[in-house]
């Protein structure tokens with residue numbers, strides 16, 4: 001596994017392929033192929049003839065025991081499995097495949113996603129060991145209707161976790177972007193399987209920019225934790241802080257609903273009172289953003305009165 005090699009590579013001392021092969025018990029050919037893979041993934045390596053390889057800078061690899069050690073007792077009880085992977089297509093895809101009876105609390109996280117999914121069919125940039133990519137499964141007995149506002153409530157949970165980490169200035173943009181200075185810090189993608197009116201399972205996918213080493217193909221202004229608060233840019237700690245907020249939210253959401261998160265969402269609303277355009281495919285509506293109603297629908301003052309917009313393919317743009 002690439003991660004095994006990267007965890008023994010030093011950012012200080014050079015190591016030869018022979019030495020790495022001896023240490024890991026893998027063939028020299030496999031070690032060389034993994035070093036090539038690492039470089040192809042954007043991990044900067046230094047090579048010196050007769051000395052070997054070293055990392056150009058330290059890597060913040062996910063450490064499952066650090067995450068587990070920082071979980072609150074409530075969150076620890078609710079985490080069924082903490083599945084820390086190396087390279088995956090998408091943690092949401094892995095979690096969707098795991099979603100089955102009794103899978104509440106299955107968490108998948110990875111160092112790198114080759115096909116990270118964003119909202120509205122976009123790709124979520126997922127460079128190796130740079131950011132957080134996590135997906136959590138939770139079962140709901142009362143159908144997809146009971147999930148109304150859940151993605152907004154997850155935004156509040158992530159904002160709270162970031163605030164506990166000392167990351168200040170976090171705001172929410174409807175429906176579920178997390179911003180600092182109007183630049184995207186994190187995104188949330190919920191996917192639901194099962195009976196629309198009965199037992200269903202939701203996969204809550206969260207992508208958080210922590211230390212974007214190689215930013216390629218991001219088509220909007222973005223920011224990472226490292227830029228806001230360098231001392232908070234530790235992926236394992238941030239993962240634990242997010243799970244500490246997310247797990248109690250998931251386990252109580254069917255009783256509490258969005259209403260109990262609405263005031264906090266409104267207090268964090270990045271677009272409150274701003275001139276906005278609502279885009280729905282080729283159509284767009286202009287108006288002033290007025291926050292959200294009790295179900296999490298966006299309220300917009302337009303020339304035709306106050307209009308409500310709900311999730312799906314709707315997106316929001318600032319006009320100011």
Ligand code: BTN
Pocket residue numbers: 089090091092093113115116117118119120122124132133134135176177186187188189205206207208
């Ligand atoms: C958005 O477009 O804002 C939503 C981005 C969600 C990205 C996360 S990363 C972990 C999980 N796995 C995915 O493939 N997507 C989500």
